[in-house]
Structure formats: structure tokens, C-alpha cells
Amino acid sequence: MEGRIIDVNGKKLYTEYNNSFKNKPTIVFLHDSLGSTQLWRDFPAKLAEATQCNTLGYDRLGYGKSFPMLTHERENNYMESESDLLNDILNELNINDVILFGHSDGGTIALITASKYPEKIKAILCEAGHIFVEDVTVKGVKDALEAYKTTNLPERLQKYHGDKVEMIVKAWTEIWLSDRFRTWNIEYLMKNITSPLLFIQGEADEYGTLDQVEKTISQVSGNAEKFIIPNIGHTPHKENPKLVLERSKEFIASVLNS
Template sequence: MEGRIIDVNGKKLYIEYSNSFKNKPTIVFLHDSLGCTQLWRDFPEKLSEATQCNILVYDRLGYGKSSPMPTYERDNDYMETEADLLNDLLDELEIKEMILFGHSDGGTIALISASKYPEKTKAVICEAGHIFVEDVTVKGVSDAFEAYKTTSLPERLQKYHGDKVDMMVKAWTEIWLSDRFRSWNIESMLKNSKAPLLFIQGENDEYGTLNQVEKTISQVSGSAEKFIIPNVGHTPHKEVPEVVLGKSAEFINRIVNSQ
């Protein structure tokens, strides 16, 4: 897929969009707190092939090849703001029907998007998302920040994000490690999510417990199932890509072909 920059409300976002399958939904990939389009590698294309669905992969503002963030400061509802920007991006591309695949922060944004824009959402795959803050999440972010300060992680991230890395890491760590964010919770929104949901999580996820999964699938209005993978951490689609690919394709095909 060829990438391009698109202007959405004055924000320049890097996207890769393939819409060769007519009358099929678009799988929208939402990356994690340190991720970007490039870091999905060939996973989106493989899922597209397995489902015959279109795909949209993009870098959120401040990540990858998109424009920098104006500031590292984030409000508690920053992921809701991202869901609204995604909706505007979909309007710009005239995408009427989406299947969301989000990882970590992207998984949370997927849940929020499905809750705020149910008319556009055909299905949701949430991988290692969060709906509230846990002690293990705070510890995970703190450990990652320590690694950023003491290892070659900055250089590795610069390969994908260029000179935006410091701002990106500061934006992520400051909000998640702040006292004010401990009260963040999106459970009240979940009842508005009506699309079928698949929640994927590694049993050894270092950023969240299975409470995130159980409380999510019990509160959405649509059908919901969980897929817990043993001996896997926070990034199942990288740790066991074929397992996640197979389960995701089966889930999507069941929904798309049941129409």
C-alpha cells in the first residue's frame, strides 16, 4: 500500500488506505502508545487477504509520519478526542462501514469509537485495551519509562517516529503516571457499543489484568467474546501473529458473511 498525508481539521495525518474490495467494510487499525503504521508490519495486509476487506492504517497525530503533537499535555479524555478525529478521517475518506482493530491505547480508542459512532461500526477487535486504570498498568508504564531513560529504546523508536519521540513518550507517561488519571474510566460508555466484539488479551499482559476483558464484555450491548492466549504478553499480534490472525479472520468472516 502506498502512503499519503491527509489533512483532517488542519491536522496532517499519514495514512495507508486500500479499498479494492467493493461493498466490503474497511478494517481500521489503531496503534498503541508508542506505535505507528510501520510497526504493524504485514499484519493488516494479511488480515485483508484473509477477509477480503478493505484496510485503513494511520499514524495518530504525533506518531510515525504524521505531524507532531502541539503539546505533550493531555486531558483525561484524550482517547475520546482521538475517536472523534478518527470519525472525521472516516468522513474525509467517505468510509461508511468500519471494523475496528485496536491495540492497547488503540484498543481503548476502538471501544470509544464503537460507543460514540455505533452506526458506522460493524465489529470491534480490541487487543489489550483498557477501560480503567490498574496498578499493573501504572507499573508497566513506569517500567517502560525507565527503559526509555536507561536503554537504547529512544534510538529504536526514532527509526519510526523521528524527532517526535521525546514528545510522544512524555505525552504517554505523564498522563498515565499522574494522580488525576487514576480516576479515568470509560465503563459508562460501553453500553452504547452495539457491534459484535472480540477482546484479545495475553494471559501474561504486563499492562492489564483479565478484569479489563471481563468487565468490557459484560457491559457492551452487542455480542461479545474473549480470546485469552496463554504464555503471551501485551502484544499478541506480534508475539503469536498467526494465532491472532486466524482468530481475527474467523471472527470478521463470520460477521461479514452472515449479512
């Protein structure tokens, strides 16, 4: 698919938009804290084919083929800011009928967006998202930072992010490991979510416990389901793509047929 750079509020962002299915929703894929459009691999195309829905993927500022960040320093509400930017992207591309599929930070951004802009969001698939900070999350980020310092992780990331790798690793690890972020919590937003929700989580997720799932689905106002996968970690769509595709397809079909 042809990708292109769009300018949204002065931010130059790489997008891949496939809108070949007329009068069908667009599944918007929101990547994780070290991810990019490219790192979703063929998962979006397969889900598009299975559901006959359009797809939009984009690299957040600083990631993938988007332009670099101006600074690595993040405010506590950085994911709330990303949800506002996502709304502006949807306006720019004139997309009003949206299914969000977010992984990790992207899952959190999906939840926030659905709470703030419910009129656009038809459904949410939140994979391994967070609504508060846990000890296991902090340990996971510390372990990732150690891997960045001691393995070939920088070279592997460079393939997708070029010379922006150090900036995105700093941006992610510094905020999540800071004392000021320990109190970050968006549970208060959950009641504003009225769209149907599927929360996908690996039982062995190294970045979050099942408390993230239970506290999310118990507090949203719309219908909420969970899909917990045994022996799977933080990236179910990569660790067992067939299973996640099948469950996602079922969920989307149930939303579109309701």
C-alpha cells in the first residue's frame, strides 16, 4: 500500500490509508511505545480482508517514517494528547466511522479516544492497554531498557525508526520510570466509553496484570468483553496472530451486525 506524509497541526505524520470498501468503517491501528505501522506486518491487511473494512495505520510523531519529535520529554498526559491528535487526523482524512485497534500505549490511546470522541468510535479492540501504573509495568520497562543497553535491540529498532531510536526509547522509558508518573490513572475516563469493547490480553503479559482488563471492562458504560490468552505475553497479535484475528473478526462482525 502507498503510504504518504500528512501535516496535522504542524506535525508531519506517515500514514497508510486503505479505503477500498465503500460505506464500511475504518479500523485504525495504534502502535505500541516502540512500534510503527510497518511493525504491524500483515495483520491489518488480514483483518481488513476478514472483515471487509477499511484500514488506517500511522506512525506517531518520532516513530517509523514520521518526522522526529522536538523533545523526548513527555508530560504525564502524553497519551491524552495523542488521542486529541488522532481526532485531528480523523478530521483531516474525513474519517467518521471508526473501529480502534490499539496495542499497549496504542490500546490506552484507543480507550482515551473512545471516552473523549464517542460519536466517531463504533468499537474498540484494546490489546494489552494500561489504565494505571503497576509494579510489573515498571519492571517490564526497566528490563526493556537493560535489553536496549546490552543486546542488539538498537540495531533492530533502527531498521524501523532510523536515527530516531534513541529519542523514542528515552521518551518511553523516562516517563514510565519517573516518580511523577506512578500516580497516572485514567480509570475516571472509563465511564465515558459507550462503544463496544474487546480487551485482548496475554495471561503472561510482562507489562501488566489482568487487573488492567478487569478494572477497564467493569467501569465502561458500553458492552465489554475480554479475551485472555494463556501462555501469551505482551503482543498477542504477533505471538498467536491466527487466534487474535479470528476473535477480532468475530467481535467486529457482532458490532457491524447489531
